[in-house]
Amino acid sequence: MTSHSKVRIDLVALFAACALFLSTIEYMIPKPVPFMRLGLANIPLILALGIFSNREYFLLFLLKVLGQGLISGTIFSYIILFSLAGSLSSALLMLMIYRLFKDKVSRVGISLGGALGSTICQLLISRIILFKEATYVIAPLFLFSGLISSIILGLFANEFIHKSIWYARLKETTV
Amino acid sequence: MKKLTFIDIFIFILFLTISVLSFTLYTNVSGKPEVHITSGDKEWVYDLSVDTIASFEGPIGNTTIEISNNRVHIYSSDCKNQIGILSGWIDKPGEWLSCLPNNVFILIKGQQKIAQAEETDDISF
Numbered sequence: 441m442t443s444h445s446k447v448r449i450d451l452v453a454l455f456a457a458c459a460l461f462l463s464t465i466e467y468m469i470p471k472p473v474p475f476m477r478l479g480l481a482n483i484p485l486i487l488a489l490g491i492f493s494n495r496e497y498f499l500l501f502l503l504k505v506l507g508q509g510l511i512s513g514t515i516f517s518y519i520i521l522f523s524l525a526g527s528l529s530s531a532l533l534m535l536m537i538y539r540l541f542k543d544k545v546s547r548v549g550i551s552l553g554g555a556l557g558s559t560i561c562q563l564l565i566s567r568i569i570l571f572k573e574a575t576y577v578i579a580p581l582f583l584f585s586g587l588i589s590s591i592i593l594g595l596f597a598n599e600f601i602h603k604s605i606w607y608a609r610l611k612e613t614t615v
Numbered sequence: 616m617k618k619l620t621f622i623d624i625f626i627f628i629l630f631l632t633i634s635v636l637s638f639t640l641y642t643n644v645s646g647k648p649e650v651h652i653t654s655g656d657k658e659w660v661y662d663l664s665v666d667t668i669a670s671f672e673g674p675i676g677n678t679t680i681e682i683s684n685n686r687v688h689i690y691s692s693d694c695k696n697q698i699g700i701l702s703g704w705i706d707k708p709g710e711w712l713s714c715l716p717n718n719v720f721i722l723i724k725g726q727q728k729i730a731q732a733e734e735t736d737d738i739s740f
Contacts (some may be wrong), residue, residue, distance in 0.1 A: 510691035517716070519715065545622040549620065552623070579637040584634050586630075
């Protein structure tokens with residue numbers, strides 16, 4: 441294992457750019473309700489596991505949140521709180537699940553765990569500052585949409601890791 | 616294609632259970648429907664069977680709702696993306712609309728079965 445004390449900034453930038461691009465795509469897709477999302481921008485975070493060090497991963501997470509805020513125009517509104525808290529809990533959970541189980545878990549499990557963490561965290565914040573008691577009404581919708589979209593993202597990530605030569609090379613140079 | 620593992624399935628079942636459990640919270644919506652509007656810390660209650668137009672002030676401007684024919688929708692809102700208006704009409708208990716930028720939340724609740732003088736709500740507004 442090589443030392444990762446130095447942050448591979450170009451690699452982080454590439455993944456962050458990818459997240460920014462996917463945020464844009466996501467923003468263009470019409471949604472029936474605000475914050476119901478596909479979470480496309482999480483794909484780079486799911487793929488980064490196993491390649492990035494903790495520091496690089498955290499940097500990617502910050503860039504992703506900033507990029508998302510920039511594109512949706514919510515960067516200076518309270519809505520960024522949701523994005524920040526949701527992304528942070530999902531990033532931490534995904535990292536934890538990956539470090540704990542390594543090869544015993546596929547990207548589907550990681551993606552599901554991340555979505556679960558993010559949804560619950562956002563529902564809790566919503567309970568406190570936004571919808572108050574009415575949060576229970578939005579909960580089922582968010583949970584189910586998160587469940588379905590995270591399975592799709594996870595399956596995509598599995599497939600990508602399995603097929604991509606670029607990813608395999610990246611992984612070789614890391615470990 | 617990588618096979619799904621035991622842990623994948625476990626997380627899936629956990630997620631599914633929480634999602635299904637969240638649905639059980641819906642069971643207490645029945646009875647005469649009322650429209651609850653929350654804006655900031657304040658809450659207003661309207662009768663869904665009485666046609667009304669009402670305006671609510673939020674951090675970025677006004678959000679106007681219209682109640683007509685036992686349905687409610689967001690008539691206009693001073694927000695940028697107008698998602699609330701695009702959501703259309705709602706008419707069943709448990710359904711909701713919101714204008715997030717303006718922090719206005721509209722929910723149809725079924726009134727509690729406990730007998731309540733029906734006029735009270737109207738008079739208090």
